[in-house]
Amino acid sequence: ETGVTQSPTHLIKTRGQQVTLRCSSQSGHNTVSWYQQALGQGPQFIFQYYREEENGRGNFPPRFSGLQFPNYSSELNVNALELDDSALYLCASSSGLADEQFFGPGTRLTVL
Amino acid sequence: RKEVEQDPGPFNVPEGATVAFNCTYSNSASQSFFWYRQDCRKEPKLLMSVYSSGNEDGRFTAQLNRASQYISLLIRDSKLSDSATYLCVVNEALGGGADGLTFGKGTHLIIQP
Numbered sequence: 001e002t003g004v005t006q007s008p009t010h011l012i013k014t015r016g017q018q019v020t021l022r023c024s025s026q027s028g029h030n031t032v033s034w035y036q037q038a039l040g041q042g043p044q045f046i047f048q049y050y051r052e053e054e055n056g057r058g059n060f061p062p063r064f065s066g067l068q069f070p071n072y073s074s075e076l077n078v079n080a081l082e083l084d085d086s087a088l089y090l091c092a093s094s095s096g097l098a099d100e101q102f103f104g105p106g107t108r109l110t111v112l
Numbered sequence: 113r114k115e116v117e118q119d120p121g122p123f124n125v126p127e128g129a130t131v132a133f134n135c136t137y138s139n140s141a142s143q144s145f146f147w148y149r150q151d152c153r154k155e156p157k158l159l160m161s162v163y164s165s166g167n168e169d170g171r172f173t174a175q176l177n178r179a180s181q182y183i184s185l186l187i188r189d190s191k192l193s194d195s196a197t198y199l200c201v202v203n204e205a206l207g208g209g210a211d212g213l214t215f216g217k218g219t220h221l222i223i224q225p
Binding site for chain 2: 103
């Protein structure tokens with residue numbers, strides 16, 4: 001196991017609601033990246049946090065936001081949920097800006 | 113637009129056979145390359161990094177051709193447990209995640225007894 005944990009494992013929300021997903025990085029890792037994986041697709045990069053600052057962002061609207069805490073755990077917040085937001089949300093941790101990223105088990109979000 | 117292209121398969125292969133996957137990437141400035149394995153409804157797991165000189169890890173061999181922007185994965189003596197989706201992954205920038213990892217859609221492999 002990678003030591004990366006995510007909560008909750010599953011979540012059901014309705015359109016327009018807001019959701020917060022959580023991730024604890026592997027011990028010794030100070031970088032967390034978030035990805036969205038729709039069914040049958042590869043993961044898509046949402047953003048990355050390095051030492052509590054956003055370090056880069058993919059092609060996702062501003063209603064996707066995040067935080068990283070001093071212990072390097074992280075949150076992903078999604079406002080005004082849409083049906084297309086239904087997906088597996090993965091966080092990955094890495095050491096510094098190292099290339100190799102290690103994924104948590106994901107949160108499966110269903111928007112009805 | 114950054115793209116990583118893979119044949120989605122499925123590849124149906126008898127146990128013990130050798131199977132090869134290919135992947136192409138669009139950004140010639142890409143810096144690092146990986147193969148991840150993903151089991152059904154699970155997270156991706158790093159299988160191996162891919163280096164210009166090629167690298168081998170047991171039954172698995174990865175090759176990178178920067179001139180052709182092409183990455184390959186070879187699995188020898190395939191096992192039933194190799195059945196999974198194999199994701200080709202490219203990192204645009206050294207040390208970084210400023211653009212995150214770019215994933216292909218994956219190649220689905222089924223090893224048959």
